[in-house]
Amino acid sequence: MTELNVFLLRTFAAPGRNSHKNPGNTDVLMHTYIDTHAHLYSAKFSTDRHEMIARAVSAGVVKMYLPNIDAESVQAMLELEASFPDNCMAMMGLHPCSVQPDTYEKELALVEKNLGERVWAGIGETGIDLYWDKSTLDIQKLAFSRQIEWAKDLGRPLVIHSRESNRECLDLVKNGQDGRLRGIFHCFSGTLEEAREMTDLGFMLGIGGTLTYPKSELPSVLREIPLDYLVLETDAPYLPPVPHRGKRNESSYIPLIASMLSEVKVLPISLIAKTTTANAERMFSAT
Numbered sequence: 676m677t678e679l680n681v682f683l684l685r686t687f688a689a690p691g692r693n694s695h696k697n698p699g700n701t702d703v704l705m706h707t708y709i710d711t712h713a714h715l716y717s718a719k720f721s722t723d724r725h726e727m728i729a730r731a732v733s734a735g736v737v738k739m740y741l742p743n744i745d746a747e748s749v750q751a752m753l754e755l756e757a758s759f760p761d762n763c764m765a766m767m768g769l770h771p772c773s774v775q776p777d778t779y780e781k782e783l784a785l786v787e788k789n790l791g792e793r794v795w796a797g798i799g800e801t802g803i804d805l806y807w808d809k810s811t812l813d814i815q816k817l818a819f820s821r822q823i824e825w826a827k828d829l830g831r832p833l834v835i836h837s838r839e840s841n842r843e844c845l846d847l848v849k850n851g852q853d854g855r856l857r858g859i860f861h862c863f864s865g866t867l868e869e870a871r872e873m874t875d876l877g878f879m880l881g882i883g884g885t886l887t888y889p890k891s892e893l894p895s896v897l898r899e900i901p902l903d904y905l906v907l908e909t910d911a912p913y914l915p916p917v918p919h920r921g922k923r924n925e926s927s928y929i930p931l932i933a934s935m936l937s938e939v940k941v942l943p944i945s946l947i948a949k950t951t952t953a954n955a956e957r958m959f960s961a962t
């Protein structure tokens with residue numbers, strides 16, 4: 676799909692725009708958003724990938740940042756970025772769940788090689804995951820530390836996956852912070868104290884579909900965190916917001932997350948869209 680096609684789709688084919696059938700949604704659809712974390716190269720989109728991107732752009736989600744997983748995801752990610760150079764931006768890194776004893780050195784060497792070959796939107800996703808596998812904690816820390824150094828050297832934002840490991844991730848970030856580190860704690864989950872530690876370190880919180888889940892404790896935390904530290908994300912195809920739970924997630928659902936954040940913060944959705952978009956632009960900018 677060409678840039679012009681995407682523009683035309685966005686301008687003239689936005690579902691709900693100027694529609695009398697769904698007036699309640701019109702305001703939500705008029706804004707510009709950034710999905711700061713989406714695995715849109717996933718095989719889950721193999722049958723309708725281009726239509727899915729067009730739906731996102733129609734919904735106002737004009738930029739989608741693609742975090743890498745490991746050696747196996749690079750090719751599909753680059754192909755998607757090449758198809759939508761104005762909308763999809765690739766990152767480079769090694770996901771903590773792909774840090775395995777037999778392969779992680781080779782994986783990190785490939786990341787390092789890729790980082791040397793071009794400019795990437797960010798370093799990630801990286802971090803620590805103690806939900807799936809605690810036995811690899813030592814090598815997860817090692818891989819994360821290496822990526823922290825690359826983020827500093829290259830001046831790129833660090834995109835952190837922290838699952839049941841906020842303490843471990845915060846300690847490594849704190850240790851590495853010399854004024855050059857910035858980034859996002861993607862799919863933030865944690866206490867107000869942890870959120871404040873993250874923002875004090877110069878990091879933003881990635882807010883996604885979990886905010887819409889009835890049992891979420893995020894609303895009480897986010898009420899206390901200034902909007903300037905929040906960015907939106909889907910983590911598509913995972914973690915779809917209400918009412919799409921149990922199905923595939925996609926970037927066109929970002930307005931649903933923005934709408935929930937607007938309720939939580941008691942702020943107009945226009946301000947949520949404008950501020951989170953500006954935050955993401957600032958985070959991923961070249962300096």
Ligand SMILES: [Zn+2]
Pocket residue numbers: 712714742800910
């Ligand atoms: Zn992810």
